[in-house]
Amino acid sequence: MNKIVLARYLEPVDWIVDIPDDFEVYIYNKGDAITAPAVVSRASHIIQRHNTGRAAETYLYHMMTEVKDDSDFTVYAQADPFPHSPDFLELLRIWRHWDDLQPLSWCWKDDLDVPPRHLLREYENRLDGRLRIRPERFSLHSWSPVEFFDEGAVRTGSTYRTLHPDLPEGGNLAAHFLNRAGLPQIAEKAAAHSLGVFAYGALFAVRNELIKDVPEPALKQLYNATMAHPCYGYVMERLWLHFFGCDFELPRFLPRLPQQTAEDEWFQPKTAAVR
Numbered sequence: 001m002n003k004i005v006l007a008r009y010l011e012p013v014d015w016i017v018d019i020p021d022d023f024e025v026y027i028y029n030k031g032d033a034i035t036a037p038a039v040v041s042r043a044s045h046i047i048q049r050h051n052t053g054r055a056a057e058t059y060l061y062h063m064m065t066e067v068k069d070d071s072d073f074t075v076y077a078q079a080d081p082f083p084h085s086p087d088f089l090e091l092l093r094i095w096r097h098w099d100d101l102q103p104l105s106w107c108w109k110d111d112l113d114v115p116p117r118h119l120l121r122e123y124e125n126r127l128d129g130r131l132r133i134r135p136e137r138f139s140l141h142s143w144s145p146v147e148f149f150d151e152g153a154v155r156t157g158s159t160y161r162t163l164h165p166d167l168p169e170g171g172n173l174a175a176h177f178l179n180r181a182g183l184p185q186i187a188e189k190a191a192a193h194s195l196g197v198f199a200y201g202a203l204f205a206v207r208n209e210l211i212k213d214v215p216e217p218a219l220k221q222l223y224n225a226t227m228a229h230p231c232y233g234y235v236m237e238r239l240w241l242h243f244f245g246c247d248f249e250l251p252r253f254l255p256r257l258p259q260q261t262a263e264d265e266w267f268q269p270k271t272a273a274v275r
Contacts, residue, residue, distance in 0.1 A: 004074070006028065008031060015089075026047065083109045138195065156235060163231060197242075202240055
């Protein structure tokens with residue numbers, strides 16, 4: 001059976017009663033207790049967790065403990081997906097038409113003009129009434145989207161370089177991160193390209209068999225990263241699709257990256273100042 005994983009802090013989750021019956025609902029609760037009878041009845045599992053590691057900690061915990069090796073879908077979402085995906089419930093209802101790896105978001109937040117509204121409107125005009133999904137392309141070097149300047153994303157790239165001064169300005173941040181996460185084959189692909197693709201709000205669906213293809217040591221290394229520094233969670237938000245097979249774009253021709261050894265425990269808490 002398909003599953004939906006919700007990472008909740010304080011968001012209202014009354015809306016889950018409208019999730020199609022095709023989905024088993026997991027709520028990983030990092031806030032106050034959930035007591036609403038309708039929510040408790042609809043949720044298949046309510047798991048209390050410490051409020052650490054952002055949504056990435058929740059996703060990875062589920063991947064390490066609950067995912068089966070089958071062709072069912074698991075949807076990963078924050079507990080209030082609608083600012084990022086106004087058509088979220090409708091998208092769940094058409095799951096039989098999804099790709100094996102399916103982005104499910106439209107924007108970061110329309111009221112904050114991210115992406116700029118004119119870009120969203122232009123894109124929506126080309127959808128001809130179809131449900132709103134808009135994967136965003138971004139630089140594997142600066143971490144910013146291609147079509148507009150995103151100050152927060154650039155700050156993530158700058159913070160990452162502060163934590164890892166061996167990565168020079170302009171270096172391929174994605175390849176650096178993936179290599180040290182124990183995913184050298186994906187890192188090599190990233191190093192040969194300039195652009196990646198992500199879903200805003202980390203809203204996506206993926207077949208369980210693709211999750212099972214990710215080596216368990218890499219999942220554990222990524223999980224450790226979520227606990228080591230908040231920056232790594234922001235980095236992962238732009239790489240989820242690539243963990244499960246999404247292609248990078250805009251080829252480059254670069255030498256191969258040296259592979260890390262198992263003893264290279266780089267995901268450790270850092271004390272470097274954030275720029």
